[in-house]
Amino acid sequence: MNFAQLLFPDFSLILCGYLICRYTALNRPVWQSVETLVYFFLFPVLLFHSIVKSPIDVNAASSLIGAGVSLGLCAIALSYSLPYWPVLGKRLNQRDHAASAQVGFRFNSFIALALADRLAGPGGLLMISMLIGVCVPLFNIGAVWPMAQHANKGFMRELLRNPLIIATCTGLAANLMGFRMPQWLDPSISRIGASSLALGLMAAGAGMQLGTLTQGKLLGLSVLSIKHFFLPLIALGMSRLFQLDPMQTTVLLAFSALPTASTCYVLAARMGYNGPYVAGLVTLSTLSGMWSLPFALGVLR
Template sequence: MMSTVQGLAPVLLVIATGWGLTRSGIIPPMQRGGIEKLAYFVLFPCLIVGTLAGAELGALPWRALGATLFLSVVVMAGVCLLLKKPLQRRLRLDGPGFTSIFQGSTRWNTFIALALAGSLYGGEGLALIAVAMVAMIPVLNVMAVAVLAQNTGSTTPSLASLGREIARNPLIAACVVGLAAAGLGLGLDNVIGATLDIFGRGALGVGLLAVGMGLDLSALRRPRLAHWAGCALRLVLMPAVGLAFAMTFGLSGTALGAALIALAVPTAPASYLLARQMGGDAELMAELITLQTICAMLTLPLWIALVGAV
């Protein structure tokens, strides 16, 4: 438990620093978008390519990990859809409000997952989270867009446009490039590798600062039942479902820890942008992102400690 706290503490401190930089005015809120884009389009792709290219993929249980994460996402989405009417009635949600609960329950913050896996498990943890991206990001994007379109009256994008959007995702592209480099045995002990290493070193710090800059604590003076339900679904039920699948597929050690991290981190900041673009409840989405990030500071150590006990 103590090693878990020690691994998580730096992640939380950097997030808190990001929040403090915005609150103090050192970094104006208008600059947050540029910092997020720097991390999303440049730094994290470099980190992923460099990590995967140098990883011994044959030693990673990528099939069991991918199956665990994919099935966890599908089951969680199914639970949300089956409980749609009870959730709407009990939580007093309209269609757009339900989409925020759906996104908040299923999507994940890759910035925090990569930082925490790297802090706890080193390069192997980073490689496993990259595998998690391949397993989770495409299906999550398709499901989120479909649910938003169905519940907001917006136009459903074609499969071709969804495919193009996923293909343009820089994290997915980085995973493909890194996996290809590893599969072909292309060494990166050269200028390209050194360049990727320099960029990659800045990825985790800048990404976590961006997470902290996006927190708006003033919006959570009076959390509603919908907020707490969104936290429970994402931070408690999702990792519990994932743990059941992980045990079924025989995951253990670092792979089990990486799986639980991917399933127990708060929802993705990109959920807010999609909600705003497609007519979802963007305000509720922003509040869920903030509250889940805060609550995850308590739940993540418990899940990781449970993994250690298992």
């Protein structure tokens, strides 16, 4: 499988956003409006639709779901623990860590769906959809928590106001209650989802300032190491602990090695944090997927 080809569309959209913002009249004021549209409307619609479109059979996939949730909790714990590591913790910018910790555990769901389809067909798509359904709410809560805490904002107030968490929680509840999108409405919702992905990635590129990465090299290396090296190793351990079958193990390993979510930038920017730094990490994570996916699916599997 050509992982570079799989990841190229995301990377090219980030690059387009960067070049358009820097070298045309479509500069920062334009992209700030785009970020607002993506954050409050396009991404919530995408998340809700991606969760409700595939039925979640909790009983049939309890082992895979248990392994995925356990993997996610380990990733969140590792990302949060960085400031407490000996030597390393004292050299990290606490505010940048609050914004970038999410890069260590969130994932790009579109790449997940494309990869699962190529690896395992319809069965793989169903499995990755179940992981998305149960992990997206968990990961979005995990992403908001450190930023709300560090900014001295009420955590529950931020959760209740966060459109991404509202969309994922209502989507999961709707899925479990058997709700399905009406067929006549599905094409329109799908197009909104596609536009959210493109605009979100371009907004990340527009907001990126590569110079900010040189100021937080140690933090960036630590977060990306968790995402692209330690998570596949933990996923391998979870597959054995939960006694997953070969297809489930393949899906979990692929899930663990995915590039981070493009919404990391939008969330950090909208909550008043260092968005350009997080945008740079999103770009590096997209590139890092070109070696972490072969590592997980070729070496570990």
